[in-house]
Amino acid sequence: MKIVFATSNPHKLKELKEIANSFGAENIEFVxxxxxxxxxxxxxxxxxxxxxxxxxxxxxxGLPALADDSGLCxxxxxxxxxxxxxxxxxxxxxxxxxxxxxxxxxxxRKAKFVCYMTLVGxxxxxxxxxxxxxxxxxxxxxxxxxxxxxxxxxxxxxxNGLTMAELSEEEKNxxxxxxxxxxxxxxxxxxxxx
Ligand code: ITT
Numbered sequence: 001m002k003i004v005f006a007t008s009n010p011h012k013l014k015e016l017k018e019i020a021n022s023f024g025a026e027n028i029e030f031v032x033x034x035x036x037x038x039x040x041x042x043x044x045x046x047x048x049x050x051x052x053x054x055x056x057x058x059x060x061x062g063l064p065a066l067a068d069d070s071g072l073c074x075x076x077x078x079x080x081x082x083x084x085x086x087x088x089x090x091x092x093x094x095x096x097x098x099x100x101x102x103x104x105x106x107x108x109r110k111a112k113f114v115c116y117m118t119l120v121g122x123x124x125x126x127x128x129x130x131x132x133x134x135x136x137x138x139x140x141x142x143x144x145x146x147x148x149x150x151x152x153x154x155x156x157x158x159x160n161g162l163t164m165a166e167l168s169e170e171e172k173n174x175x176x177x178x179x180x181x182x183x184x185x186x187x188x189x190x191x192x193x194x
Pocket of ligand 1: 006007008009012041068069070071072085086113147148149150151176178
């Protein structure tokens with residue numbers, strides 16, 4: 001089956017394909033939305049924004065569509081940057097620098113990555129939605145070059161002080177918010193034989 005993955009973020013697509021392959025979902029072909037895909041993400045939650053993206057990709061293609069709305073939620077900042085993670089500052093490095101700076105006065109560094117996925121069918125109807133999380137904390141300095149976004153400052157719980165960017169792709173996908181969310185979607189698809 002063909003599913004359009006409602007994203008403009010190439011890092012998400014790469015991870016999605018790797019997670020799907022290791023799940024054994026070779027029967028699913030993920031394609032990207034056409035040029036002009038630029039949904040207005042004006043929802044107030046990850047859930048709302050993932051539905052907006054999935055519906056827009058479905059509208060443009062007539063295909064079933066899957067969207068990932070994700071971000072980093074920091075406890076001491078009441079969940080910020082949260083749904084604004086992609087727009088917290090102008091570049092990935094500026095976003096990291098800003099967060100490290102804002103968090104300087106705080107002892108509580110607890111944080112989590114959240115990924116909300118929504119799958120809509122050919123007619124735009126919601127087939128499945130669920131979320132995945134990955135718990136950790138924000139480091140004081142950045143480390144590692146793998147992954148993307150905030151990975152170099154996210155210390156993964158249970159990984160002996162390693163940041164997400166110091167894990168291999170396979171290790172990240174096994175424990176990441178995206179991996180945890182996508183495996184639920186793939187289970188749903190498998191059980192519903194679509
Ligand atoms: P699309 O909306 O086109 O899918 P986007 O990057 O704008 O791409 P989001 O609105 O969902 O996507 O914002 C997600 C942001 O959260 C992303 O740009 C990163 O800054 C951060 N993020 C999400 N998952 C991450 C991960 O696995 N590692 C590091 N940062 C992540």
